[in-house]
Amino acid sequence: MVGFHYTLPPEGLAQAFPFHLVLDSSLRIVQVGDVLQRLITTAAVGDAVEDYFVISRPKISWDLDKILTKQNSLFLLSAKDSALHLKGQMMWVEVENVLFFLGSAWGYNPGDLKSLGLKLQDFALHDTTTDFVILQRTSQMALEDTQALTQQVQVKKEQVEKLLQHQEKLTQEAHERAQALEKTLNDLRQTQLHLVQAEKMSALGQLVAGIAHEINNPLAFVSGNLEFLKTDVANLLRFMVLYKAQGQHLSSELETAFYELEFDFLETDLPKLLRSLTTGSDRITEIVDALRNFSRLDESPIKQVNIHDGLDSSLRLLQHRLKGQPARAPIDVKRYYSPSFPSIECFAGQLNQVFMNIIANAIDALESDPNQTSTITITTSQLSSDWIRVEIADNGPGIPLAIQAKIFDPFFTTKSIGKGTGLGMSISRQIVTEQHGGHLYFQTSIQVGTQFFIELPISRG
Amino acid sequence: MYGLINRAIQDMVCEHHGSDVWDIIKTKANIEESRFLVLKSYPDDLTHRLVFAASEVLGLSSGEIMRAFGQYWVEYTGKAGYQDLLEMAGDTLPDFLSNLDELHSRLGVQFPELKPPEFDCEQTDDTTIELHYQSSRQGLAPMVVGLVEGLGNRFDQSVEVTQVEDRQQGDDRDTFHIKYDAE
Numbered sequence: 001m002v003g004f005h006y007t008l009p010p011e012g013l014a015q016a017f018p019f020h021l022v023l024d025s026s027l028r029i030v031q032v033g034d035v036l037q038r039l040i041t042t043a044a045v046g047d048a049v050e051d052y053f054v055i056s057r058p059k060i061s062w063d064l065d066k067i068l069t070k071q072n073s074l075f076l077l078s079a080k081d082s083a084l085h086l087k088g089q090m091m092w093v094e095v096e097n098v099l100f101f102l103g104s105a106w107g108y109n110p111g112d113l114k115s116l117g118l119k120l121q122d123f124a125l126h127d128t129t130t131d132f133v134i135l136q137r138t139s140q141m142a143l144e145d146t147q148a149l150t151q152q153v154q155v156k157k158e159q160v161e162k163l164l165q166h167q168e169k170l171t172q173e174a175h176e177r178a179q180a181l182e183k184t185l186n187d188l189r190q191t192q193l194h195l196v197q198a199e200k201m202s203a204l205g206q207l208v209a210g211i212a213h214e215i216n217n218p219l220a221f222v223s224g225n226l227e228f229l230k231t232d233v234a235n236l237l238r239f240m241v242l243y244k245a246q247g248q249h250l251s252s253e254l255e256t257a258f259y260e261l262e263f264d265f266l267e268t269d270l271p272k273l274l275r276s277l278t279t280g281s282d283r284i285t286e287i288v289d290a291l292r293n294f295s296r297l298d299e300s301p302i303k304q305v306n307i308h309d310g311l312d313s314s315l316r317l318l319q320h321r322l323k324g325q326p327a328r329a330p331i332d333v334k335r336y337y338s339p340s341f342p343s344i345e346c347f348a349g350q351l352n353q354v355f356m357n358i359i360a361n362a363i364d365a366l367e368s369d370p371n372q373t374s375t376i377t378i379t380t381s382q383l384s385s386d387w388i389r390v391e392i393a394d395n396g397p398g399i400p401l402a403i404q405a406k407i408f409d410p411f412f413t414t415k416s417i418g419k420g421t422g423l424g425m426s427i428s429r430q431i432v433t434e435q436h437g438g439h440l441y442f443q444t445s446i447q448v449g450t451q452f453f454i455e456l457p458i459s460r461g
Numbered sequence: 462m463y464g465l466i467n468r469a470i471q472d473m474v475c476e477h478h479g480s481d482v483w484d485i486i487k488t489k490a491n492i493e494e495s496r497f498l499v500l501k502s503y504p505d506d507l508t509h510r511l512v513f514a515a516s517e518v519l520g521l522s523s524g525e526i527m528r529a530f531g532q533y534w535v536e537y538t539g540k541a542g543y544q545d546l547l548e549m550a551g552d553t554l555p556d557f558l559s560n561l562d563e564l565h566s567r568l569g570v571q572f573p574e575l576k577p578p579e580f581d582c583e584q585t586d587d588t589t590i591e592l593h594y595q596s597s598r599q600g601l602a603p604m605v606v607g608l609v610e611g612l613g614n615r616f617d618q619s620v621e622v623t624q625v626e627d628r629q630q631g632d633d634r635d636t637f638h639i640k641y642d643a644e
Contacts, residue, residue: 120563131571138500
């Protein structure tokens with residue numbers, strides 16, 4: 001670099017720095033830029049600069065030595081009597097013993113400068129102060145754009161979220177409707193099944209009741225006449241014995257007849273036959289009673305019923321299945337009936353159907369594993385002043401875990417086609433829970449057995 | 462053109478004719494932007510399409526629209542936040558016009574894609590100014606007429622603007638003869 005040889009004349013400097021100050025070594029004003037002079041009209045040559053300005057930056061007082069150490073710092077001066085701020089630098093000119101402040105008015109927005117009465121032409125052309133305030137205003141507009149766009153994005157986002165929520169709600173509603181439809185369909189199927197089964201049971205009940213009634217009358221003749229027959233036969237035999245005792249007066253023809261009659265055998269066998277007939281007749285009477293009790297068609301739908309009678313009737317009707325079979329020993333039935341068991345208000349015919357289903361299933365389970373001693377245990381108990389429980393347990397193979405959850409499903413069966421409808425347990429649960437407000441559940445253990453619990457309210461109130 | 466210009470056109474149409482008309486113009490001009498960004502530089506073609514569509518929809522010539530826009534622009538820049546700056550640019554119409562080129566020079570420094578026009582102002586007598594205008598863009602002379610009229614409104618001075626040189630007619634530049642009331 002060759003060095004600097006040229007400088008501005010004082011007028012040129014004043015034009016390039018219309019806000020400049022020149023101070024002497026005692027920091028008194030010796031020269032003021034023309035625009036600055038216009039802004040601080042009272043400032044005159046010889047006045048102390050500290051009367052008009054404070055140094056905002058750097059944090060020093062008006063002290064020449066301190067100022068000289070900060071010649072490389074940006075100086076911000078603030079007018080004491082106005083909102084004028086100056087931004088610039090301090091330069092000490094050794095030759096002339098003066099301190100130059102070269103800078104410009106400063107504002108954060110055009111309003112700050114305008115309020116001081118400044119115009120564009122008050123700034124030197126090289127001065128970027130006005131450019132800066134224009135830029136600042138433009139940045140502000142860009143920021144407003146950004147804020148508006150952000151708001152638009154937010155609005156769109158909220159709209160999308162609302163739509164998504166709406167969609168989710170619709171999906172949920174559709175799902176709920178589908179579920180409701182499925183439930184309705186299931187209910188309808190259940191109702192239909194129940195109706196079909198009820199109709200079947202009703203028809204069967206009527207048939208059973210009809211048969212029982214029809215059998216009952218001739219049975220009354222049989223059992224009633226059997227007593228007379230016993231008396232008559234006893235009298236006849238006694239007469240025959242007496243007659244035979246008069247042996248020497250019997251004709252040979254009567255002797256032969258006695259012989260062919262095997263009277264001695266007849267005398268001992270006939271009472272046995274009559275006893276057997278009586279036993280058979282009693283058995284028929286019991287079965288007819290059981291059939292009538294089971295169907296309960298001769299009674300009102302809801303009444304106070306002794307549950308033990310229902311259990312006994314079911315057992316009697318299943319007697320043929322409880323007996324020993326060629327492939328297995330008889331099934332032992334143990335009844336632990338509570339002596340203080342109350343009558344309960346119920347649909348007796350329906351509950352009998354439940355007992356019949358569960359006991360029949362227990363028999364099926366026991367038949368599937370004929371090698372052990374089979375037992376069905378029926379226990380009744382009163383749970384509280386309002387509830388009773390019937391427990392029907394078997395010591396069969398138990399219900400495998402995989403099918404436990406399906407036990408009460410309609411059409412679920414482990415039996416071969418034609419052997420079971422798969423409706424028994426489903427309908428039983430419906431009868432217990434829906435018709436009677438009770439509970440039907442089970443506990444099972446593999447190779448130990450299964451217990452079904454029927455819990456019912458004593459009163460339907 | 463920067464988005465500020467396009468947004469000003471939008472606001473002018475909405476203010477004077479309603480947002481429905483603006484939607485029609487926008488559709489006709491095949492413009493999808495819902496908001497013009499102030500600092501974004503849009504193709505000049507977009508602004509030309511807007512002016513052309515507005516001309517068809519409003520039944521005005523492009524020149525009339527540009528002139529109306531020039532008037533609106535003075536008012537709009539004030540409302541858009543440049544009010545203080547405009548006030549610093551001059552207290553009277555001649556003052557302001559003499560600073561017009563300076564103002565555009567400073568804007569050009571900050572907006573590299575602005576391609577600002579040049580203005581040369583010549584006070585011919587106490588009530589007359591010759592304003593010479595040169596731009597790299599074509600067809601904006603009517604806007605200058607509106608701009609000077611808008612400044613007249615701003616300073617509450619009636620002005621009469623006559624174009625005496627027209628680049629479209631083969632002259633080297635556009636020149637406007639401005640006659641205004643002396644204060």
